[in-house]
Amino acid sequence: MAEPGTTETQKPRKWAAVVRFVLESFGPLIVFVTFEHAISLFAAIVSSIVTGVILVIVQIARDKKISPFTAYIAASVAVFGVLDLKYQTGFFVKIEPAIGNALTGLFFLSSVFFGKPIIVELAQKQQRAEPFKPQVLAYLRSLTIAWGVFFFVRASIYVWMAYRLTIDQALAVRSVASPASFGGMIVGEWGFRYLRWGKKAFDEENAKEGAS
Secondary structure, eight states: OOOTTSHHHHHHHHHHHHHHHHHHHHHHHHHHHHHHHHTOHHHHHHHHHHHHHHHHHHHHHHHSSOOHHHHHHHHHHHHHHHHHHHOOOHHHHHHHHHHHHHHHHHHHHHHHHSSSOHHHHHHHHHHOSSOBOHHHHHHHHHHHHHHHHHHHHHHHHHHHHHHHSOHHHHHHHHHHHHHHHHHHHHHHHHHHHHHHHGGGGGOGGGGBTTOO
């Protein structure tokens, strides 16, 4: 049996940190999607705005600052939700994901060139430990750029779909292609990391300064 303070006792804390990280980073989006499917678009918009405001207040009280990623998610969900109510047309429904992906790609790339890369911020926020090695920071910076390009590619595909497919066809393709593209990107990055560094690439201790 492991002694107190070892891996077994640290696992619940790690999972709690991951859950808190997901809720703080994607809370408004999770609430929006849940309420939109369970109740209505109006309920989804109101609830996501309230969730975003609560998260901002909590972060200011705890950290004395707002996470740019949390602020972006909260603002984008609220803005696109309101636009959905105002422009309930087939073409807007088809072009909306293109606009959203282009803005997200711009957000990711601008964080690289005008501040801290967003994936570096998210990784450091989740880790809450010693600083990462320089080579890890460089990789996370490159990964942020890769995700930015990924969102621009998705945006261009959605533009093509908006002009070539009917609303029913576009929604059907999006329901499958959207999660599949995210999954493919994540699995592909894991595979690249494993091929380059092996199992140690997934070891948190190897990402810290002073790790063996």
